[in-house]
Each structure stands twice: as C-alpha cells, then as structure tokens.
Amino acid sequence: xxxxxxxxxxxxxxxxxxxxxxxxxxxxxxxxxxxxxxxxxxxxxxxxxxxxxxxxxxxxxxxxxxxxxxxxxxxxxxxxxxxxxxxxxxxxxxxxxxxxxxxxxxxxxxxxxxxxxxxxxxxxxxxxxxxxxxxxxxxxxxxxxxxxxxxxxxxxxxxxxxxxxxxxxxxxxxxxxxxxxxxxxxxxxxxxxxxxxxxxxxxxxxxxxxxxxxxxxxxxxxxxxxxx
Numbered sequence: 001x002x003x004x005x006x007x008x009x010x011x012x013x014x015x016x017x018x019x020x021x022x023x024x025x026x027x028x029x030x031x032x033x034x035x036x037x038x039x040x041x042x043x044x045x046x047x048x049x050x051x052x053x054x055x056x057x058x059x060x061x062x063x064x065x066x067x068x069x070x071x072x073x074x075x076x077x078x079x080x081x082x083x084x085x086x087x088x089x090x091x092x093x094x095x096x097x098x099x100x101x102x103x104x105x106x107x108x109x110x111x112x113x114x115x116x117x118x119x120x121x122x123x124x125x126x127x128x129x130x131x132x133x134x135x136x137x138x139x140x141x142x143x144x145x146x147x148x149x150x151x152x153x154x155x156x157x158x159x160x161x162x163x164x165x166x167x168x169x170x171x172x173x174x175x176x177x178x179x180x181x182x183x184x185x186x187x188x189x190x191x192x193x194x195x196x197x198x199x200x201x202x203x204x205x206x207x208x209x210x211x212x213x214x215x216x217x218x219x220x221x222x223x224x225x226x227x228x
C-alpha cells in the first residue's frame with residue numbers, strides 16, 4: 001500500500017499517526033495468518049529490514065500460531081472442539097485452541113472466525129473470560145482461537161455499522177456449550193500445572209543494635225545532617 005488517499009486531503013488528515021495504524025494492520029494480518037494457514041503472509045514496515053508478520057503455508061494451524069505469536073504461546077495451547085446437530089435449529093461446529101494454566105498474559109486475545117470471516121462476539125468473549133477468572137489466577141488472561149461454522153442464515157451481521165460485531169441464532173445455547181467445554185479443559189489442565197523453580201542464595205546480613213542506631217554523633221555547625 002502506497003500513497004493512501006493521495007487525492008483526498010480531508011480523508012488523509014483524519015488518519016491517526018502511522019505507528020497506531022501500522023499496529024492495527026499487524027494485528028489484523030496476524031489473525032488472518034493463523035486462520036488461513038494455507039496461505040503465506042508477510043508484513044514489513046516501509047524501510048524496515050525484518051518483517052513483523054511472517055507465516056509460511058503449513059497444514060498445521062498450531063505451527064501458524066507458533067510462527068506468528070511465538071513459541072511461548074503455542075506451547076501452552078490446548079485443542080478444543082464442540083459440535084451440535086440439534087434438529088430444533090442449534091447446529092454448529094467449533095474447533096480451536098485455548099491457553100492452559102501455564103500461560104500468563106495481561107490482555108485477552110480472542111481470534112474468532114465465523115464461517116471463515118473475522119468477527120467479534122462480545123457475549124462469547126465475556127463468557128470465556130468468566131470461566132478463566134473462576135478457574136485460573138486473576139492475573140492470567142487467555143489466548144483463544146476459535147473457528148465456528150454454522151448456517152449462514154443463523155448469523156446476524158447487521159448489529160454493528162462496520163459489520164464487525166455479530167449475533168447468532170440460539171446464541172445463549174451455543175455459548176453455554178462452548179463455555180462448558182472450555183471449563184472442562186481448564187479444570188483438567190489446572191490439575192497438571194507446572195511451575196518453574198529458581199535457586200535463591202541467602203546472604204547473612206549484619207544487624208546493628210538499636211542503641212547504636214539511636215546514637216548520633218554531633219555534627220559541626222554549618223553542616224547539614226545527612227538523611228537516613
């Protein structure tokens with residue numbers, strides 16, 4: 001992309017600074033790269049030597065997550081799958097990866113694709129965060145990737161002006177089933193949580209008596225007393 005909005009001065013002036021815009025581009029391409037693992041993605045800022053997003057075509061989605069988000073994320077993921085073929089209309093298939101009890105982060109990352117389209121669902125995100133808050137320490141925020149497939153007529157994409165937020169038919173039932181499966185996975189993973197050990201060397205300190213601390217030698221006139 002070069003010279004974006006070159007002939008639309010008013011539109012170009014409303015753009016934010018390049019650092020914020022580039023960060024959003026990197027985040028968007030990172031999410032696309034791990035879902036479409038049959039395509040190679042590369043994103044490099046103008047003038048930079050190293051690409052900020054670089055993924056190669058791979059049959060494994062876990063390998064794509066490793067190449068985009070790093071080894072520390074990929075090694076702490078668990079596969080999760082949920083499906084329903086209810087004749088009453090609640091029909092969907094979900095597969096994805098969720099972080100286990102060893103993953104620690106201060107920010108929740110939910111990569112959600114519905115019918116191969118990158119979207120957001122605040123109700124689903126809130127339900128997953130509730131499970132993690134009840135099962136794992138409060139300081140831990142999850143990394144979640146989910147791909148949901150369901151009939152197109154069961155997805156409402158007109159609840160947000162940018163069509164970024166979606167609502168689902170039988171949304172409460174679908175979220176409850178996904179929430180239950182995530183909770184089962186987390187409880188099983190929490191039983192086998194591992195901790196890193198670090199050797200600590202103890203150094204004996206010399207303690208001074210209170211009487212010696214309270215004794216203060218008089219200072220010559222004209223000199224400021226030192227603060228303790």
